[in-house]
Amino acid sequence: MPELPEVETVVRRLQQVLPGKTINSLTVLKEKSFVGDQFLVMEKTITEVSRRAKLIRIHLSDSTSLLVHLKMTGQLIYVDDQERLGGGHPTLDWVQELPSNHTRVWFDLGSHAALYFNDQRIFGWVKHMDEEAVQREYAKYAPDVIDDVVTPDYFFSKLQRTARPIKVAILDSKIMSGLGNIYACDALNLASIHPLRPGKSLSFEEAENLLDASKQVLEKGIALGGATIEHFRHVDGFSGDYQKEVLVYGREGEPCFNCGSALVKEKIAGRGTYYCSGCQK
Numbered sequence: 602m603p604e605l606p607e608v609e610t611v612v613r614r615l616q617q618v619l620p621g622k623t624i625n626s627l628t629v630l631k632e633k634s635f636v637g638d639q640f641l642v643m644e645k646t647i648t649e650v651s652r653r654a655k656l657i658r659i660h661l662s663d664s665t666s667l668l669v670h671l672k673m674t675g676q677l678i679y680v681d682d683q684e685r686l687g688g689g690h691p692t693l694d695w696v697q698e699l700p701s702n703h704t705r706v707w708f709d710l711g712s713h714a715a716l717y718f719n720d721q722r723i724f725g726w727v728k729h730m731d732e733e734a735v736q737r738e739y740a741k742y743a744p745d746v747i748d749d750v751v752t753p754d755y756f757f758s759k760l761q762r763t764a765r766p767i768k769v770a771i772l773d774s775k776i777m778s779g780l781g782n783i784y785a786c787d788a789l790n791l792a793s794i795h796p797l798r799p800g801k802s803l804s805f806e807e808a809e810n811l812l813d814a815s816k817q818v819l820e821k822g823i824a825l826g827g828a829t830i831e832h833f834r835h836v837d838g839f840s841g842d843y844q845k846e847v848l849v850y851g852r853e854g855e856p857c858f859n860c861g862s863a864l865v866k867e868k869i870a871g872r873g874t875y876y877c878s879g880c881q882k
């Protein structure tokens with residue numbers, strides 16, 4: 602599943618190519634994947650691409666927007682005569698001819714340019730919304746971990762109210778958005794905090810350190826273009842490099858960079874959790 606750094610990377614890439622392009626037409630190949638009146642989108646010019654939580658917003662010239670959620674397996678891929686870029690779930694669709702069997706919505710941008718929304722499992726969506734609807738959707742998501750509004754005071758007060766393991770609490774999108782599994786494991790290691798500690802057992806100083814570590818790993822993830830696991834690490838215009846710099850995620854049995862102990866893996870609330878029992882207390 603694309604996490605915040607991967608989604609931010611898609612946004613930054615699309616922001617380089619989409620503004621100024623006009624949607625000549627769009628083709629909805631899977632009804633479930635597009636919500637709205639497709640005729641209202643046609644002939645609108647894209648002015649900007651932005652992000653809130655894991656929602657990608659494509660701003661249109663009439664002040665409406667296309668909101669995109671990639672969910673588990675979504676991708677946005679831009680193709681023209683010279684370039685091909687984007688991201689999301691890594692599959693062969695990154696490199697093969699489009700539209701493919703997984704293409705759900707397809708925007709013709711003129712001059713041989715197109716934007717494809719692909720989604721194998723069809724949990725993702727594209728919705729055409731006015732400003733009010735966008736704000737209603739945004740209100741469902743807590744602020745991003747890297748937002749300035751997520752202060753140590755805010756974070757500590759949220760943790761004080763939960764006895765759930767800290768690993769579960771920091772993945773809770775009601776507390777803050779954007780810290781997915783890979784980055785949550787790394788943040789806990791960086792802050793030397795055991796993933797099973799009850800949220801409310803953290804001191805203010807520990808909460809502050811953990812928040813700082815969370816912001817650090819996400820910012821590093823964004824700087825490296827996100828993480829690309831498995832077979833698609835070297836596709837230009839798509840992949841990221843965070844997996845080369847990962848602290849604990851996927852490194853079971855390997856030494857902790859902080860103390861040298863062997864890292865362990867344990868399932869916590871159903872998610873594979875990597876940590877160091879040597880230095881994470």
Ligand SMILES: [Zn+2]
Nearest residue numbers: 857860877880
């Ligand atoms: Zn360690």
